[in-house]
Amino acid sequence: MQGKLRVAIAGTGFGEKYAAGLLASPDVQVAGVFSRRPERAVAMADKFGIAFATRHFDDLLRIPNLDAIAIVTPNNTHAGFVRTALAAGKHVICDKPLALNAYQAADLLRLADQAGVRHLTFVPYRFSPAAAAMKQAMSDAQIGRLVNIRASWGVDLRDEPLRWRFQRKLSGPGVLADLGAHVLDLLLWWVGPIRRVLGNCKTLVPQRPAEVGGRTRPVDVPDECWALLEFAQAGVGSLALSWNATRNQQVEIEGDRGHLAYESRSLLQWLDGADRFDPVAELTLTGLGRTSPLPLPGKEQFAQPDHALGYMFGEIAAYLRGADKPDSIATFRDGLEVLKVIDALDESSETRAWVEIPTDTV
């Protein structure tokens, strides 16, 4: 590809992080931004020097020589926007979860492959040096044969108003879709396929105040999920996700020759500047009989939020320009595999029975 990679961004919430990350690469131009409310699109365009702002998603497709569209809008809008972008022959970055369910995701994967474009879902944790080191250690079978896995993560959203995340038709199954999309992606990436699951999801905060007016309304998504996971590799696992308590992202993997423990604070809050932890010290991988944390190659990329964003979106931009796929990039195929497990956990929590993960596309 000659000249700058031209990307449009749909979404002005987390979408701002895309703009900051993409614009760190000198060979990338952010050519347009969409938000439902025009003033938000204009404000983001002004902030980042983006030439075109619109409140109509389809307008993005009329930007001359546009190469790619990034979709960073609520989960229920992903499938429609991705289909539109693919029909116009654009590369697509879609934020997680790829869609509301695996049926939609399978359709998006099929359409993306047919369109012959590059496609990915953005899972920032994959880029963290601790996650990359875990991937390497697991690929090298440094812990031997898998015995068991324990994963958990929590963020405290108890005081949040009734935004789209708390409504099933807009977000899918709540905390399972939101935090589960990150942790399940890591587990599938590190350990491989999950064969069947047993889920137990609950809504501990059943009402939330509306964003406007403050009248409380019912919540129809779970905010607490516990699960048993049976991996195809011998070994059993568990997963606990919470919107009711702050708990670091933690994954422990035991094998018959050793043990690895990964830990990360919320990268989102760090990227946002809301949490000022030092990731070089606090993204950790321990185990393999050592008393101090294992060395993490590339941790200087995560020394500052702007470096980390520039590094992550630099890798993404290079991939969209035609470079080989780095291991840290999750494609629509990966997004689909995650949604198959989320759907199965959601169903299992209803039926109280183990649910098999389909091995075909869906």
Ligand SMILES: NC(=O)c1ccc[n+]([C@@H]2O[C@H](COP(=O)([O-])OP(=O)(O)OC[C@H]3O[C@@H](n4cnc5c(N)ncnc54)[C@H](OP(=O)(O)O)[C@@H]3O)[C@@H](O)[C@H]2O)c1
């Ligand atoms: N990868 C990660 O770590 C990460 C982190 C955060 C979020 N996310 C994902 O990013 C996506 C967006 O989340 P967010 O927190 O940025 O949400 P947000 O702050 O609510 O922003 C959503 C954006 O989408 C627009 N929008 C809202 N409803 C829409 C609709 N029905 N149709 C079209 N556009 C609509 C909003 O426009 P107006 O404001 O103008 O109405 C805004 O520009 C979600 O899929 C979420 O899961 C991922």
